[in-house]
Amino acid sequence: MPDPAVPPTPPVPLAALLAREDLGLRQIAGPSDPSAVVHWAHTSEMADPYPYLLGGELLLTAGVHILEAAGSGTYFDDYVSRVVAAGGAALGFGVAPVHDTVPRALVAACDSYELPLIEVPPRTTFSAVARAVWQLMAQARHAELRRVTEAQQSLAAAASRPDPVPSVLRQLARRVGGWAVLYGPDGVELASAGRPVGTAAREALTGLAEVVRPSGPGTPTSASHATADVHLAAYSLGAGHGFVLGVAAPRRDPGDHTIASVAAVLLSLLTGEHQSRSGAARSSALVRLLLGAPAQDVAPLLGGERWVVVHARPDTLAAPDPVAASALGAALGSPLIDVAREVVRVLLPAGPEPAPQPGWTLGVSAVAGPREWATADAQAGRALARARATRAGLVRYGARPALADLVPEADAEAHARALLAPLAPALAETLRTWLSLHGSWDRTAVALGVHRNTVRQRIAKCATLLERDLDDPDVRMELWFALRRP
Numbered sequence: 001m002p003d004p005a006v007p008p009t010p011p012v013p014l015a016a017l018l019a020r021e022d023l024g025l026r027q028i029a030g031p032s033d034p035s036a037v038v039h040w041a042h043t044s045e046m047a048d049p050y051p052y053l054l055g056g057e058l059l060l061t062a063g064v065h066i067l068e069a070a071g072s073g074t075y076f077d078d079y080v081s082r083v084v085a086a087g088g089a090a091l092g093f094g095v096a097p098v099h100d101t102v103p104r105a106l107v108a109a110c111d112s113y114e115l116p117l118i119e120v121p122p123r124t125t126f127s128a129v130a131r132a133v134w135q136l137m138a139q140a141r142h143a144e145l146r147r148v149t150e151a152q153q154s155l156a157a158a159a160s161r162p163d164p165v166p167s168v169l170r171q172l173a174r175r176v177g178g179w180a181v182l183y184g185p186d187g188v189e190l191a192s193a194g195r196p197v198g199t200a201a202r203e204a205l206t207g208l209a210e211v212v213r214p215s216g217p218g219t220p221t222s223a224s225h226a227t228a229d230v231h232l233a234a235y236s237l238g239a240g241h242g243f244v245l246g247v248a249a250p251r252r253d254p255g256d257h258t259i260a261s262v263a264a265v266l267l268s269l270l271t272g273e274h275q276s277r278s279g280a281a282r283s284s285a286l287v288r289l290l291l292g293a294p295a296q297d298v299a300p301l302l303g304g305e306r307w308v309v310v311h312a313r314p315d316t317l318a319a320p321d322p323v324a325a326s327a328l329g330a331a332l333g334s335p336l337i338d339v340a341r342e343v344v345r346v347l348l349p350a351g352p353e354p355a356p357q358p359g360w361t362l363g364v365s366a367v368a369g370p371r372e373w374a375t376a377d378a379q380a381g382r383a384l385a386r387a388r389a390t391r392a393g394l395v396r397y398g399a400r401p402a403l404a405d406l407v408p409e410a411d412a413e414a415h416a417r418a419l420l421a422p423l424a425p426a427l428a429e430t431l432r433t434w435l436s437l438h439g440s441w442d443r444t445a446v447a448l449g450v451h452r453n454t455v456r457q458r459i460a461k462c463a464t465l466l467e468r469d470l471d472d473p474d475v476r477m478e479l480w481f482a483l484r485r486p
Contacts (some may be wrong), residue, residue, distance in 0.1 A: 010140035010254045011037035011056070012133055014090055014116060020132055023124050025092070028102060029110035029117035036116060038089045048082055055087025058118070058133065060126045062094040065335075066103065080109040091115055092129060096122035148255040148307035151175040155456040159266045168270070172263040176256050178249030182267060183209045185242025197248045199228045211246040212236040222261075226252065227307040234256070235264040243271045302336065306350035309365040309376040311343050311384040312357070318459050320344045331357055343384065345377065358392035363387050364396045382432070387439035389437050416482035422465040430458040432483040435476055 014036040018025050039056030045064040046052065070076060083091060091110060093102045103393045110117035120129065143178055154175070158167035165182060173180040173194025181192040187206065197205070203227065211223045211293065224233040229254040237243040245264050251257065288298050299305055312328055314320050325344045329337040334348035348354070350367045363384025366375035379397040387395035420428055430448060434455065437443040445452040459470065468475045 010137065010144050012136040012140065014038055014058075016136055017058070017129075017132060018118070023129060023132055024121045025129070026119045026121075027116055028119050029107040030090070033211065034115075036089065038133060041092075041126075041133040042364065043126050045128070046050050047079070049088075050082040050086045050369070053083070053086035053088055056089050057087075058090045058092055059083055059088050060092040060094065060103065060120070060128070060129060062097070062126075063099045063103070063106075070103070070105070075356065076103065076105040076109040077112070080113045080115055084113045084115050088354050090116065090118055092118040092120050092126075092354040094120040094122075094124075094126065126210070143266065144253070144255045147175075148258050151255075151259040155259075155263050157268055160271065164268065165189050165271050166193060168263055168266050172247065172260065175259050176246060176247060176249045176253075180263070181205070181246045181248075182271075183244040183246060185213075187213075197230060201227075201248055205232045205234065205246045206246055208232055208234040209246050213242055213244055232262060235260060237264055237268040237271060242376070243267070295373055299370040302347075302349075305369060305372065306367050306374065307347060308350050308354070308367055309373070309380040310348065310354055311363040311377075311380040312360045313343055313384065315359050315361060317367075328357060328360060343381075345380070347373070353396070354394070361387050361392075362394040364394065366397050382436070384446040385433055386436055389433070389440070389443035412481075419466075419478070419482045423462060427458055427465070429464050430455060431462045431479065434459055435480050435483065 013034075014027075015034055017038065018027060035304050037056075038058045040058070041060060042053065042057040043060040044052060045061055047065040049059060067075065080091070093099075093106065095101060102117070107117060109115075115297075120126070151171070152344045154171050155168055158164065158171040161167040169180040169182060169191055170193040177195075179192065179194040179197050182190045183206070184190045187210065196202075208225055212220055214236060219236070221236045222234065224231065226232070229250065231249050233247045233256075235245040235247075237245055245260070245267055247256075247260050284301055288301075289480065307387070310332060312320075314324065314379070319342060320339055322339055325337050325339045326335075328344055329346050330334055331344050332348055332354050333351075334346055336347040338345040340348075354362065354364050356362065361384065363380045363386070365379035365383065368376035383395045383397045387393070423431065430444070433447050434440075434444045438448065441455050444455045448455070463470045468479070470476065470479075
C-alpha cells in the first residue's frame with residue numbers, strides 16, 4: 001500500500017470519531033484497532049474511487065454507485081480492494097436515502113480485506129462527519145503546538161544549566177518518551193539519557209548516525225528508520241564538526257521531529273564552537289588579553305603576525321545587527337568582528353586586500369603588527385569617513401608621505417602635540433576630515449554626520465585657537481602632517 005500523502009496536521013484516532021455521541025457512528029466490520037487513524041474525510045459515489053484518493057481517508061458513500069445485482073458477483077470485493085489499494089483508512093456507509101441497511105456483501109468484503117466499515121445513521125450527514133474530523137484535527141493540532149512550545153522552553157532552560165549537554169538530552173528523552181544520545185566525531189557515545197534501548201536498536205541507531213555524519217557534498221542532515229517496536233532518528237550537529245544526535249522512541253508523534261530539531265540546534269551551539277580549534281584559539285586569546293598578555297603574544301593564536309583593520313557601515317540607515325556583521329566577517333574571511341553602535345569593526349590577517357562588499361561602505365587600514373592594532377583601528381576609522389564622504393564603496397588608508405620618513409618619529413610626535421594642543425579631540429577630528437576632503441563643507445558634514453554649518457563653526461574655531469590662516473597651503477600641509485600622527 002502506498003504511503004499516504006498526509007496533511008501537515010495530526011491524524012484523528014478513528015476511536016475518537018466513533019466516541020462522538022452526536023454522530024452516532026458504529027463500526028460493523030473490519031478490525032478494531034485502537035491505533036487506527038484518519039487523516040481526512042472524503043465523499044465519493046464513484047464505482048472506482050481509487051484515482052481520487054490520496055490515502056488515509058475516511059471514505060464516505062451512500063451506495064449510489066451500487067447496482068441492484070451487485071451482491072451476487074464480485075462487485076463489493078472489487079470496490080473494497082480498490083479502496084484498500086488506494087490507502088483508505090476506513091469506509092463510512094450512509095444508511096439512507098438509497099439503502100435501508102448496509103449490504104451484507106459489503107460487510108463481508110470489509111472483513112475480508114480488513115477495512116474498518118462505519119455505519120452512518122440517517123440523522124447524521126456526511127458534512128457533519130467531515131466537520132467532526134476537522135474539529136478533532138484542530139484540537140489535536142492545538143495540543144501538539146502546546147506540547148512543542150513547552151518542550152522548546154524546557155530545552156532552552158536546560159541549555160542554560162551548568163551541565164547543559166546532559167540536561168538537554170534528559171529533557172529531550174523525557175519529551176519524546178524514549179532515549180537520546182550524543183555521538184562524538186569518532187562515533188563514540190559521549191552522553192545519553194532516558195530509557196535505554198535494546199542492543200539491536202542501539203546498533204541500528206549507531207549505524208543511522210553514520211549516515212548523517214558529514215562525509216562530503218550531499219550528506220543528509222537527518223535520517224530516520226522505524227520498526228514495529230521503535231522509531232529511530234539521527235541529526236547532524238553543527239557545521240561539519242562530526243557530532244550527531246540520536247533519538248530512539250517507541251512511537252513517532254507529529255511534533256517529535258520539531259522537538260528533536262530544537263534540541264539539535266541547541267546541542268550544535270553547545271558543541272560546535274567550543275570543539276573547533278579556531279574557536280578554542282580565539283577563546284584562549286581573549287582570556288590571555290584579559291589577563292594582561294601583550295597583543296604580540298596573543299596574535300599567533302588568532303592566525304598571523306600582520307593584520308589589517310576594517311571599519312564598515314551598512315548603506316542603509318539601520319544600525320548593523322549581529323547576523324549581518326557575522327555575514328560581513330565571513331565574506332572578508334575573519335570571525336573576529338565587533339558590532340558597535342554604528343560601525344562594524346573586523347580584524348583580519350593581512351593577505352589578499354579586502355574587496356568591496358555589496359550594501360556596505362568600508363574603510364581599510366594599512367597593514368600593521370599587533371603592537372599597532374590601535375593605530376590601525378584609527379586609520380580604518382578615517383578611511384571609512386573618507387569613503388562615506390566621497391560615496392566610495394571602499395577606501396584604503398594611504399601610505400605615509402615621504403616627508404614623514406625624513407623626520408624622526410619622536411620629533412614628529414612632539415611637534416604634532418605642541419601644534420594641536422589648543423584643539424579638543426572633536427575639533428581635531430573635524431579639521432583632519434576637512435583637510436582630507438580638500439576643504440569641502442558638504443563632504444565633511446556627511447563624513448562626520450553633522451550639519452554643514454557645524455563644520456564651518458568648528459573650522460573657524462580651529463583657525464582662532466591655532467592662530468593660523470587655514471587658507472594658506474603651507475599651514476594646511478603642516479597641520480595635515482601633524483594630524484596624521486597616531
